[in-house]
Amino acid sequence: MTASTSTLRAAGDDAAAPTPMGVSGRLAAAFQANAITPLLALVALLLGLFAVLVTPREEEPQINVTMANVLIPFPGAGSAEVQNLVARPAEQVLGQIHGIEHTYSVSRPGMALLTVQFQVGVPRTEALVRLYDVLDANQDWLPRDLGTLPPIVKPKGIDDVPVLAVTLFSRDATSALELERVAASVEAELKRVPGTREVQTIGGPGRAVNVTIDPARLRARGVDLAQLQQVLQGANLGMPSGSVIDTAGDAPRMLAVETGEFLRSADDVAALVVGVHDGKPVYLREVAQVEPGARQPARYVWHMPGAASADAAMPAGTSVPAVTITVTKKPGENAVDVARAASERLEALRNTVIPAGIEAEVARDYGATAAEKANQLIMKLAFATGSVILLVGLALGRREAVIVGAAVILTLTATLFASWAWGFTLNRVSLFALIFSIGILVDDAIVVVENIHRHQAMNVSAQGHIAEGDVSRSQSIHRHQQLFPGRPLAQIIPGAVDEVGGPTILATLTVIAALLPMAFVTGLMGPYMAPIPINASMGMALSLAIAFTITPWLALKLMKSQHGSAGAGHGGGGLAGRLQRFFTALLTPLLESAAKRWLLLAGIVAALALSMGLALVQWVVLKMLPFDNKSEFALVVDMPAGTPLEDTAAALHEMAAHLARQPEVVHLQGYAGTASPITFNGLVRQYYLRADAEQGELQVNLVDKRERDQQSHEIAQRLQPALVAIAERHGARLKVVEVPPGPPVMSPIVAEVYGPDEAGRQQLAARVAEAFGATPDIAGIDTTLQDDAPRVFLRVNRQRASQLGIPVAVVAQTVHGALSGLDAAWLHDGHSKYPVPVRLQLPRDSQVGLDALLALPLRAASDALVPLSELVRVERGVIDKPLFTKDLMPVSYVFGDVAAGGQTADSPLYGLFGIRPQIASAAARPEFGALGEYWIRQPADPFREYAIKWDGEWQITYETFRDMGAAYAVGLILIYLLVVAQFRSYLTPLVIMAPIPLTIIGVMPGHALLGAPFTATSMIGMIALAGIIVRNSILLVDFIDLQVARGMSFKQAVVESAAVRAQPIALTGLAAMIGAFFILDDPIFNGLAISLIFGIFVSTLLTLVVIPVLYYAVNRRRFASPSPATP
Secondary structure, three states: OOHHHHHHHHHHHHHHOOOOOOHHHHHHHHHOOOOHHHHHHHHHHHHHHHHHHHOOEOOOOOOOOOEEEEEEEOOOOOHHHHHHHHHHHHHHHHOOOOOEEEEEEEEEOOEEEEEEEEOOOOOHHHHHHHHHHHHHHOOOOOOOOOOOOOOEEEEEOHHHOOOEEEEEEEOOOOOHHHHHHHHHHHHHHHHOOOOEEEEEEEOOOOEEEEEEEOHHHHHHHOOOHHHHHHHHHHOOEEEEEEEEEEOOOOOOEEEEEEEEEOOOOHHHHHOOEEEEEOOEEEEHHHHEEEEEEEOOOOOEEEEEEOOOOOOOOOOOOOOEEEEEEEEEEOOOOOHHHHHHHHHHHHHHHEOOOEOOOEEEEEEEEHHHHHHHHHHHHHHHHHHHHHHHHHHHHHHHOHHHHHHHHHHHHHHHHHHHHHHHHHOOOEOHHHHHHHHHHHHHHHHHHHHHHHHHHHHHHHHHHHHHHHHOOOHHHHHHHHOOOOOOOOOOHHHHHHHHHHHHHHHHHHHHHHHHHHHHHHHHOOOOHHHHHOHHHHHHHHHHHHHHHHHHHHHHHHHHHHOOOOOOOOOHHHOOOOHHHHHHHHHHHHHHHHHHOHHHHHHHHHHHHHHHHHHHHHHHOOOOOEOOOOOOOOOEEEEEEEOOOOOOHHHHHHHHHHHHHHHHOOOOEEEEEEEEOOOOOOOHHHHHHOHHHOOOOOEEEEEEEEOOHHHOOOOHHHHHHHHHHHHHHHHHHOOOEEEEEEOOOOOOOOOOEEEEEEOOOHHHHHHHHHHHHHHHHHOOOEEEEEEOOOOOOEEEEEEEOHHHHHHHOOOHHHHHHHHHHHHHOEEEEEOOOOOOOOOOEEEEEOOHHHHOOOHHHHOOEEEOOOOOEEEHHHOEEEEEEEOOOOEEEEOOEEEEEEEEEEOOOOOOOOOHHHHHHHHHHHHHHHOOOOOOOOOEEEOOOOOOOOOOOOEEEEEEHHHHHHHHHHHHHHHHHHHHHHHHHHHHHHHOOOOHHHHHHOOHHHHHHHHHHHHHHHOOOEOHHHHHHHHHHHHHHHHHHHHHHHHHHHHHHOOOOHHHHHHHHHHHHHHHHHHHHHHHHHHHHOOOOOOOOHHHHHHHHHHHHHHHHHHHHHHHHHHHHHHOOOOOOOOOOOO
């Protein structure tokens, strides 16, 4: 051994001996040769595989939004009376419940409908217990004899959205009644499928024994409607009567006695004696037509194939009767398994329960779409992981790539298990969280492996130089007092891990600090996006643990000790040498010239200003979330009040015929007088309550997205103008409703109109609706105002009725039964699943005009029959209109949306701001005074002014970005505190965090370049970027401090930091960008991908320049006279 070598070893030993390793180095030393390490890795892998198998799969996260409808019937009362006597007091009572977000009420003639919306996250069971507790405790809040019926509670939640919808129809136009009978049998079979919650049938007229009364025959036979009802009820009773002792047998025994008889068929009903006329019995068949069959239609459901249908036996546009069976799942069940099992059960029922000739068309299968999305994203996750491993292999070598790849895979599997344990499902958000996190999760492993790789190469290089006696060269190569020539890999690894352990721990904590506050975002958007911060934070913590434990073990096993010349990466002509020369040439002028530093600052400020200005000129559109590319959308149609059911169906059929000619449409289902299977949108908008004759819906099903060029949103927007034209010909209002990409709202644009009186408020709402219509590109305009429709009052002459001995109640019940049907009895046929009523009703042709109705006979006290016309007078008027309140404040609503193809950006926010000037002119009337405008909350005192409160997508956008902005600020504060604790300086953290705004220079131009809106997912990307960029800054600043502490000049250390740390920073940045590339094609999360790709690219390049220069500018005086180098 030469003297120079001995001197160096002695000096190194003396310097290194007192330097203890930190926690990361000690962990690496403990686990790198421990037998338990591979077992821990195997456990992490198996736990991940277990999680993939058992975690429920869903297309979207399940947002726990519990709503409950409380229906309080008040027969005969008008809207105002219902509101004053029932709705408002009930709303005050319900307001006592803890955890309520809003209460709504709709007061209609004869009915108060109250909706209690609980705060997001309140468990369904707990919410309903609170609701029932308050209702039970306040049963005496109304007088007993007021006329109200007991409240009916109908809770609704996310699990009430069907995961499977199957339409039954027949090519030979089998009747809806027969289809309904088949559906009733199918329901029972599907309910046997494990995990199903509720199986229902939409459509079908219902079965009944129709007793069609003839007023002329009733008068001729001396029978009235009340007598028919009494006879039917009295003839349909049987009961156990007791028992007697039977002595007829060998031994006495008890004989059970049952008395009475039930009506078991239409023949039994027709044969009933309902009276006596001229001494002869009068049978029911003599005064009415008795027929079993379908009830009088109150709803229509039909199926229509489209141009893309593969059914050659049914041309596109052919309409046949149909019914739709819907299946919901139990909470916590796997939607994929439930839907698949139900579909398989349907296939097994063909040609048995489902007769030949009846088709079962799947109109919705959220299980299949969830499985497809989950499998697609898992594949993307695998491709992203493989791409990152390939990147590391190209940069560091094959063995290093295997180590990093194993660390990433183990991190992902452990994170999947932690996600399952936390209660998340496998859905698009949780899987996107893992895909975008790959670039972050790989950072720890890359930094550790790259540092081990660099130390190993430097160790070999040092050996070569010492063998040549070049002591000074070896000292400059080592840069670290812990490195010694000839040291084995087992001793290199702990030191290399320990060197980057401190900054790696801090950098990991900063990323967690940036992301984790997002988990506390409130409202509907919080639970929707919660898997991103929680999964990413858990993944970061797990990746750190794996980097300090399993990665050293793999490095020891796979990275062979090198004996030979130094790697090319550390030679003068290798990558390290080229980086050294590049950054020396780039940074030296900036370090030596203050003027050039100021010029750099001015350029950055200008780039920031230009980037932010892109939003002002609408090159970047601000939007909550873009629409997803689904295979369905719906049309919601509202005909003028009082429109017959047949006219509603005719309008829907014309729209359906137009849609059926479109090449993307596979089939569609029409619903007149009833609601279609609800989506999450329909749940929040309460479409399941749509059951009036003037209300209808079309469910449009498209070909798979892989078989069409346009996205579903583009198709819906393209078809909207022609559909609106058809609707206008029928006097209808049309709304195109798409499955929301995230939390739904009542409408994209909502104006809530408040004021001191109902008449003025409705006038103002009408003016606001006109302003909506006068604004370019605003479509889907609707209001809660109802048009005038004729109504007839049959006013009972009380004096005349009293003289005849006919109570007013009998008159009202007779008219109601004749028109709406009176279920006087129920069949007991022994095989019907649903009760079959014996329904008394006027025939359809007699319900045209009032003549047949006024001819109905009623029995007076003298036993004479009196026609209804002698007891009532006819008064004509208009219908009583519904009244609305929100949180106890009377309100009217105006709804709208932004149409495609116009000058207005495809975002409700821009449509809203386009409407405001029109409202200012439309509402400029003396009776309205100064119109108040509210954005965040309702007016405090609506009795002092007329006011508009904007809601809809604006409200949820404000709440989301407010909370995410707050989370961003909290994350920055936490990052600052962490960096202060590490560097013990108040100024250094500001330098480290300075590049955070630089992300805007990449993010906004990136969105403009790709023509994408800046959305909530874009904001998530910016929040994640804060942690990533700070991580890079920490590595640079920590390296500078470490080199200065080892005796290097400050200026040289600044240049060296960029040259040495450029490779790991670039690797981690490229890894994050690669992960983001795999989600770039998703319509919703491409904002996140764009933020990461362009933000990381630009900010990483700038960080390698800005941080060294800024740190030098701030600290150059402090390091002006550096202490002598340590030998």
